[in-house]
Each structure stands twice: as structure tokens, then as C-alpha cells.
Amino acid sequence: MLEITLSKKESYTLIRLNGEVDASNSVELDQAIQEILAAGTKKILVDGSTLEYISSAGLGVFMSYLEDFQDNNIAFVIFGLNDKVQNVFHILGLDQLITIEKDQHEALARIYDA
């Protein structure tokens, strides 16, 4: 089960992921990011504090947008990952390619720092 909640804040968009991302639902995550990009958002925060699991299908979605984020100067930060999920990003070294912060406060500090 995966529940995706998008909320448009004053100067950024927040994606909240609740549950598990795998090959059966990663397309929903993909659509959510596409939707946000189409709206022209320049700052995207992903709240992963209730994300319980992610497989390569979910990682692949994030990876497929890294070039677009860079080319279009979009700040993208994931925060709140539990140890298990953070470890999955770490196995392939994705934690070096994607900005991951401990909590929302630090994630916001990071995007306004940029």
C-alpha cells in the first residue's frame, strides 16, 4: 500500500509518502513528480517519515528525474527516512546523489540555503 499526498506550500511542494513503494505502485510516485514538475515548482520536499519500504522501482523513479532537477535548477530534498529505507539508498550510493536530511526543519534549511 502506498499513499501519496501532495501539498502546495507557499514556496515549495511537499510530497508525503506513506507505506511501501514497489514495482506495483512506483508509477504513482512517477506521476506525482511529473505533476509537480508540470506545475513549475522549483523546490520539492519529500516527507519519507512514514515510508516503510522502497525497492529499486521507487529508487529508479527518483533517479530518472535527477538530470531534470539539475538542468532546471530544482531543489529536491528527501527527509525523515527510517534506518531501513535510508540504508537502501546507501547500498547503491544514492545518498551521495540525492540530498537526504534528517527532518523537515533541516530539509527546509537546505532548500533555502541553495
Next chain:
Amino acid sequence: MKHWQEFMMHELKLACEKNRLGELRSFLSDILKPKDLNEIVQNQLILAVEEVCANLIIHSHNCNPDDFIKLRVTDDAHKITFEIFDSGQAFNILEYEAPDLSKVIKEKRKGGIGILLVKKIMDKIEFESKNSQNVCRLVKQLKSK
């Protein structure tokens, strides 16, 4: 007096549908929970087995719900072995050359990194195919305390 080594075996038959992956995870979680593994390692093992199964379900069986794969988990004090059986065209995980991460990003590909995860997580990977019956064997050594 004879001492039999403790040995457990579990099996799951899974229809080739992507929405069965959750069922696969709970099956594995029930087996791994009683073991003396930290939750990061437990999650890694579930992930690696799921990646192999998802690969077979999607690419070898085109998500055909009439097809099945079978998973067998055996363990003793020293190691845990996951065997994934399927029939049909073989996907040889050992011959598959995992793509370079930077290439995946550049080409904006959404797939291809699952096998890379499996290779990083497991200690030993074997593949056998005979008369269209394929088995992928993943072994993880358990650290003794």
C-alpha cells in the same frame, strides 16, 4: 546422543502479478523476524529476494497471473538460502551485466538497478537452468555471535 542440526524450510507459490509482491514481503518477514538479525539486514534480504522475483514476474512472465514462481527458504545456524524457481525462458542473473549508475541517471531509465542491489546484498548467487526449469539461489551467511 545425536544432535540434529536445526534446519527450517518454508515455501511460497506466487502468481506472476506485481500486486503479489506485498504478500511476498510478509512471507519473508514472518520467516526472518524470529532470527537474530537487525532490521536493516532483514530489510535487505527481503529487498534482494523481491528484486529477483519482480524481475521474473515482469520480464520473464510479462505479469501473467496464470504463471507461477516458487520461493523456497532454507536456513541453518550459519546461512540462509533463498531459491526462486520458475519455468520458461531463463533469466540468468549471473550473466546479466548490471548497468553503471551514472548511465542509468543520464539515460533517465527507471529500471535496471534491482539486480545491482541483489549483488551488493547477497554473499553468493547461483543460477541453474535445466529443461526450462530455472532456479536462482541467493545465499546470505549469518554471522555467529
